[in-house]
Amino acid sequence: MAKKVKIISQYIKYVNRQATELGLQQRVQVSAPVSKGGGGTHSRVDSSRVVGREADIRRLVDLLIGSTTHQTLSIASIVGMGGLGKTTLAKSVCNNDKIQNHFKTIIWVCVAKNFDVQRILVEMLESLTRKPCDIKNNDTVLREIQKELKEKNFLLVLDDVWDEDIKNWEDLKGSLQGINESKRSWILVTSRTENVALARETLPDHRHHLKTVIDEECVKPNRIL
Structure with missing residues (x-):
């Protein structure tokens, strides 16, 4: 031996x-520890280096600006395993010219494993005002968000959502639904699992399942997926 x-x-x-x-x-x-949120990702991307996702971007853009839904707040989800480029795709959608012209305001919040409704609302307000927020009362935060979003439609991206708890989602959605009842706004969620999309009540037509990029696109230099 x-x-x-x-x-x-x-x-x-x-x-x-x-x-x-x-x-x-x-x-x-x-492996780095999983981010608990608080700005773990951002909405900026160099679109010239993104390859192989043109059809995905087109489909999501058409959904977000061309949907005939009568809801004032609709949900779309990007679902796929880790490393496929869900966050990059969401960034590309946010920076698309049609999206920029359609939505008066775009808000980005990295959620990760800690789906804390209060933190999400505070980060939304900080994104809108570009100032740190020390308000602890949710009702006050919501009033400030409502003030910032008055007469505006918005796109809220919740990036890297893990939590499958329906109650947490209902708390957040219930808080946001009354903010602007006259405008059609969207929440775009990125997640690794279908269960998260289901918990977010995402309609089948509003779930975008991200697939791998074809080999020919992967070998192109100076590009990201």
């Missing part, structure tokens, strides 16, 4: 040397 262990140890060292020579060791990274 000792001899076998020695042989295995030598082989591991050999493989490690080979990996180092090929530069593979540089790609090994310790």
